[in-house]
Structures are given as C-alpha cells and as structure tokens.
Amino acid sequence: MAKKVFQRPKYLKKAVFHYCPGCGHSIIHRLIAEIIEELDIGEKVIGVPPAGCAVLAYDYFDVDMGESPHGRGAAVATGIKRILPDRIVFSYQGDGDIAAIGTAETIHAANRGENITTIFVNNGVYGMTGGQMAPTTLAGQNSTTTPGGRDVKRDGFPLDLSEMLAIARGSVYIERTAVNSPKNIMRTKRAITKAFKAQMDGLGFSLVEILSPCPTNWKLSSVDACKWVEESMVKTFPLKVIKDEVEGAIS
Amino acid sequence: MIGEAAVRAGCRFYAGYPITPQNELAEYTASAMARLEDGTFIQAESEIAAINMLIGASMAGARVMTSSSGPGISLKQEGISFLAAMELPAVIVNTMRGGPGLGNIAPAQGDYFQATRGGGHGDYRTIVLAPASGQELAGLTRKAFEYADEYKTPVFILGDGMMGQMMEPVEFPEPIDPRSLPPKPWILDGAKGRPSRIIKSLLLDTSVEEDHNWKLTRKYERITREIARADTYMTTDARLVVTAYGTAARIAKGAIKRARELGLKVGLFRPVTLWPFPKRALVEMSRQVKDFLVFEMSTGQMLEDVKLSLEGRSNVHFYGRPGGIISTPDEIAKVINTLYHRQHLNED
Numbered sequence: 001m002a003k004k005v006f007q008r009p010k011y012l013k014k015a016v017f018h019y020c021p022g023c024g025h026s027i028i029h030r031l032i033a034e035i036i037e038e039l040d041i042g043e044k045v046i047g048v049p050p051a052g053c054a055v056l057a058y059d060y061f062d063v064d065m066g067e068s069p070h071g072r073g074a075a076v077a078t079g080i081k082r083i084l085p086d087r088i089v090f091s092y093q094g095d096g097d098i099a100a101i102g103t104a105e106t107i108h109a110a111n112r113g114e115n116i117t118t119i120f121v122n123n124g125v126y127g128m129t130g131g132q133m134a135p136t137t138l139a140g141q142n143s144t145t146t147p148g149g150r151d152v153k154r155d156g157f158p159l160d161l162s163e164m165l166a167i168a169r170g171s172v173y174i175e176r177t178a179v180n181s182p183k184n185i186m187r188t189k190r191a192i193t194k195a196f197k198a199q200m201d202g203l204g205f206s207l208v209e210i211l212s213p214c215p216t217n218w219k220l221s222s223v224d225a226c227k228w229v230e231e232s233m234v235k236t237f238p239l240k241v242i243k244d245e246v247e248g249a250i251s
Numbered sequence: 252m253i254g255e256a257a258v259r260a261g262c263r264f265y266a267g268y269p270i271t272p273q274n275e276l277a278e279y280t281a282s283a284m285a286r287l288e289d290g291t292f293i294q295a296e297s298e299i300a301a302i303n304m305l306i307g308a309s310m311a312g313a314r315v316m317t318s319s320s321g322p323g324i325s326l327k328q329e330g331i332s333f334l335a336a337m338e339l340p341a342v343i344v345n346t347m348r349g350g351p352g353l354g355n356i357a358p359a360q361g362d363y364f365q366a367t368r369g370g371g372h373g374d375y376r377t378i379v380l381a382p383a384s385g386q387e388l389a390g391l392t393r394k395a396f397e398y399a400d401e402y403k404t405p406v407f408i409l410g411d412g413m414m415g416q417m418m419e420p421v422e423f424p425e426p427i428d429p430r431s432l433p434p435k436p437w438i439l440d441g442a443k444g445r446p447s448r449i450i451k452s453l454l455l456d457t458s459v460e461e462d463h464n465w466k467l468t469r470k471y472e473r474i475t476r477e478i479a480r481a482d483t484y485m486t487t488d489a490r491l492v493v494t495a496y497g498t499a500a501r502i503a504k505g506a507i508k509r510a511r512e513l514g515l516k517v518g519l520f521r522p523v524t525l526w527p528f529p530k531r532a533l534v535e536m537s538r539q540v541k542d543f544l545v546f547e548m549s550t551g552q553m554l555e556d557v558k559l560s561l562e563g564r565s566n567v568h569f570y571g572r573p574g575g576i577i578s579t580p581d582e583i584a585k586v587i588n589t590l591y592h593r594q595h596l597n598e599d
C-alpha cells in the first residue's frame with residue numbers, strides 16, 4: 001500500500017504562496033505549521049504577522065492571526081498573551097520590521113520576559129518594498145539605497161539584534177539558524193520547536209533568527225542564493241545558539 | 252478618577268507611558284490592576300508600544316485603555332488608525348496640555364482637531380467624549396467602554412489638566428465583572444472548535460478597501476444618529492449662547508451666572524460628544540438664537556464645527572485663550588457683556 005510521505009501540513013490553508021520561487025518564507029511557513037501540528041497546539045495558537053513580504057501570512061496559516069503595524073509585533077503579541085496567558089502567541093517578523101522600526105518594542109518585550117515566541121526572518125533586505133538597505137544588510141552588500149554597496153562609514157554596520165536580545169535578562173532562548181540546506185532546515189525546525197516549548201513551559205521570551213534567501217532582491221538564482229547564505233551571510237551572522245536558559249528547565 | 256471608573260467598567264488592560272499632566276491616572280490604574288486577579292498594567296517603553304499592546308489585548312477580547320497627553324497622543328496615532336481600521340474597541344484618554352510641540356503642561360484644548368478629525372492616516376473617525384465635571388467623567392468613562400464595544404471602534408475621552416486635578420465628590424457606577432459582559436464573537440483566542448479567524452487592515456484590492464471605507468462610514472453615520480449629545484444651561488430665553496466644552500464650559504457657566512445677574516439673557520450650549528458633533532441640537536437652537544459665542548482654550552477649533560453646523564444661520568463669534576491660559580469667569584463675563592451690547596441684544 002502506498003504511504004503518503006509528503007503532504008500539506010494541517011495548519012496551512014489550501015492557498016498558493018505568493019512568495020517568489022526560492023524564497024525562504026515558504027519553507028519557514030511550512031516548518032511552523034508542522035510544529036504547530038506536532039505540538040498539538042493548533043487550537044491555542046495566535047500568530048502576529050508583520051508588514052513586509054510575510055504580511056499575508058494570515059492567508060496561509062490556518063490558525064488565529066492578528067495583523068500588527070510595521071515593527072510592532074512584539075507589542076501586539078504582548079497584549080494578546082497578557083490577556084490569554086495559556087495560549088501560544090508568536091510574532092513573525094522580517095529584519096526591517098524587527099531590527100529597525102520595531103527595535104524598541106522587541107528589546108523591551110524580551111527584557112520584560114514576555115512569554116512569547118518571535119520568528120525573525122533575516123534576509124538582509126527590505127523585500128516587499130523592493131530591496132532597500134535593511135539593518136542587517138552586510139557590509140559591501142548591494143541594495144537599492146546603498147549605491148556601490150553598504151559602506152559602513154556612510155550607512156552604518158549590520159545590526160546584531162539577536163545578540164542584543166540575548167543580553168536582555170528576560171530572554172531565555174535565542175538561536176540563529178538558516179534555511180539554505182536540508183541540514184539547516186532541520187536545525188531550524190528543532191530551534192522553533194524548542195522556542196515554542198519554552199513558551200509552553202512559561203519560561204520567557206524566545207526567538208529564532210533565520211537566515212533566509214531572497215533570490216529576487218539578491219538578484220541570484222535560488223541555488224546561488226542558498227550558497228550566498230553559506231558563503232557570505234554566516235560570516236556576519238554565525239549560526240549558533242546565542243542564549244539558552246531552557247536546557248533542564250523544559251519539561 | 253478615570254482609573255477607578257475604568258476598572259469598574261470592566262477594563263482589565265492598561266498600557267501607557269509617563270507624561271505630565273496625567274501621571275496620577277496611570278499610577279492609580281497600576282495599583283488598581285495590581286489588586287485584581289485578572290488585571291494587567293504595563294508601563295510601556297513608548298507611547299507607540301502602549302497603543303500596540305492595546306491592539307493585541309483588544310484582539311484577545313479585553314476592555315482596554317491607555318492615557319496620555321498631546322505629544323504622546325501624536326505618537327499613538329498610527330495605532331489608533333489601525334484600531335479604527337481593524338474595528339477594535341479601545342478607550343484613549345487625552346489630558347490636553349498647551350502645544351504645539353512640547354508646549355507646556357497647563358490645561359488647554361488645542362487637540363480638538365486631532366481628536367475629532369481622525370488624527371491618524373486614512374478615512375476614519377473616533378468617538379470623542381468631553382466631560383466637564385468629575386461626576387460626568389465617571390459616567391462617561393463607563394459610556395466610553397460601552398460605545399467602544401458596541402461600535403467596535405476607538406473612543407477618546409478628551410479632558411485637560413484642570414479636570415485631572417478636580418476634587419469633587421463622585422458617585423461611581425457599580426463595578427462590572429468583565430466575565431459577565433456579552434462574549435465577542437470576533438476575537439482571537441485560538442481556533443478551538445471553530446474556523447480560524449483573521450483580524451487585519453491590509454486590503455490590497457482597491458474595491459475591497461473602498462467597500463471597507465464605506466462600511467466604516469455607514470457605521471460612523473449610525474454613531475452620529477445614535478449618540479450625538481449636548482447639554483444646555485439657561486438657554487430657554489437666551490439671546491446669546493456661549494458654546495464651549497470641558498473646562499471651558501465650566502468657566503463659561505460661571506461667566507453666564509454673572510451675566511444673568513446683570514440681566515443679560517445668556518445661555519450655554521455644551522457639546523458632550525465632540526465627535527459626533529451635536530449638530531442637530533445646535534441647529535435647533537439657532538431657530539431662536541441669532542448669536543453664538545464660541546469659547547475655547549485654543550485659537551479656535553470647535554469653532555469650525557459650530558460654523559459648519561450652523562451654515563450661516565446665526566452669527567458666530569469667537570473668544571479663545573490658547574497656550575495653557577485659563578480664563579476667569581469674570582474675563583468671559585466681560586467678553587459676553589461687550590458682545591451683547593455690540594450686537595444690540597439688549598434692545599427689544
């Protein structure tokens with residue numbers, strides 16, 4: 001008898017992703033939906049999508065979803081979670097959303113130890129608006145607003161937001177992963193699972209930063225975009241567990 | 252006072268950021284929420300964070316409130332626009348101070364336009380309530396939460412520093428247990444035994460956005476029909492009617508008493524809802540009154556609504572003191588007296 005080994009996860013709607021071919025968002029959406037099913041929290045999850053390429057995430061996840069103004073995901077998620085402390089609340093945010101316009105909301109949510117989970121998708125550009133410099137654009141990397149590449153003297157340095165959040169005393173788990181290879185995708189899945197579990201155990205703020213290809217704005221093929229993550233991005237944003245106060249505490 | 256009234260109205264979520272002259276409200280609410288098992292008070296990192304926390308808590312079904320003053324209210328406008336667009340209930344208290352810019356911390360009424368015209372981006376309105384006494388403040392705070400829920404829209408309580416400092420005996424309405432309120436069938440609380448829900452404001456399809464705009468407009472028209480309200484004082488035989496709200500109306504009332512002692516037939520028209528503006532009642536009054544004196548603690552903002560309502564039916568005069576100056580009743584009585592004679596209202 002034939003066994004189905006690959007199917008649409010229960011918590012993804014029957015909709016076609018609008019994401020570009022080779023975009024990391026599609027993979028990350030699938031991972032989150034799988035995890036929601038595996039942890040059996042589909043009836044308890046409330047997601048907060050960002051402004052940016054993933055603004056339409058509510059058209060894909062088949063769970064309750066509430067829109068946030070640009071960058072305010074951590075504040076909106078805070079409001080939901082404080083009213084419904086036994087639900088699982090996550091925000092889904094891009095690099096411009098979380099590390100530029102929403103820096104304050106994010107750092108303070110982490111510092112208060114809000115018991116929420118943030119999925120931070122880092123592709124080093126403003127995707128939706130057409131490839132402008134993001135806070136995480138690498139030194140020398142091209143963008144539509146950094147002629148000749150990001151010049152750190154003129155445009156500043158890429159921001160290590162996750163490391164900053166790790167300093168905040170209320171954060172319990174912060175890991176940086178990538179979705180450019182099967183190995184890294186599995187590692188990302190483990191990280192998100194752990195982040196959700198930390199929240200389910202009431203431990204505090206958890207975040208997974210995911211280096212994610214944006215072939216369109218990087219002007220690379222899907223394959224080359226995955227390579228570029230490995231060859232360039234990880235040098236500035238190394239893949240690692242940045243903070244883990246969960247081990248031992250998790251049930 | 253608002254803090255107590257809010258908690259009694261079933262408000263269980265407050266987020267705010269310190270700003271003078273309204274810190275007593277936040278401080279009171281902090282202790283009140285701490286005494287409640289289900290109360291949340293968050294001192295947010297910014298006005299922006301505070302209003303966005305309200306968005307989340309309102310999505311989750313709670314009665315929510317924030318408070319601030321001019322500069323802080325400006326920062327909240329992004330979130331208020333989202334609340335209006337996503338049709339989320341929330342109560343926002345603005346204790347107005349002198350402005351623009353940092354201005355000062357004295358009582359003023361310069362935020363009328365900001366409150367009644369929408370304030371943030373896009374086609375929307377917010378309900379604006381303007382109490383003039385402690386007792387009314389307590390009652391209108393309850394009303395604010397009821398309107399917010401009923402019409403699924405943000406509601407402003409517009410006061411000033413004078414109101415914040417008022418010491419008057421007040422009778423509060425009986426407290427409500429939020430669990431006894433009717434359930435909201437639209438909230439986000441996890442899709443258990445029901446299809447998943449989305450609360451959003453992004454409507455990329457222009458015809459869908461247009462439909463949404465008209466839907467909101469019809470709601471605003473309904474609100475205008477149902478809640479526009481004004482209070483009057485000694486208007487039955489009045490030849491001159493002072494139009495003022497909030498603290499300015501209290502001052503005007505004192506001035507009218509003095510003018511009456513001099514035999515001048517003067518009354519007061521006091522809008523209680525600034526948006527919707529009580530246009531019908533004012534037009535009704537203009538059948539009998541040919542001279543209105545608008546008095547505001549600003550350079551003239553409600554003045555525009557009075558003129559728009561009357562459409563030239565009566566003479567509209569104006570006296571204002573912006574910048575945090577509080578006129579005395581004597582000062583206004585003099586203005587009334589001069590105007591009364593200039594318009595020959597003393598002649599038969």
Ligand code: SF4
Pocket residue numbers: 018019020022023024025053123127128213214215216217
């Ligand atoms: S622009 Fe980039 S981030 Fe946005 S959908 Fe396309 S590939 Fe993905």
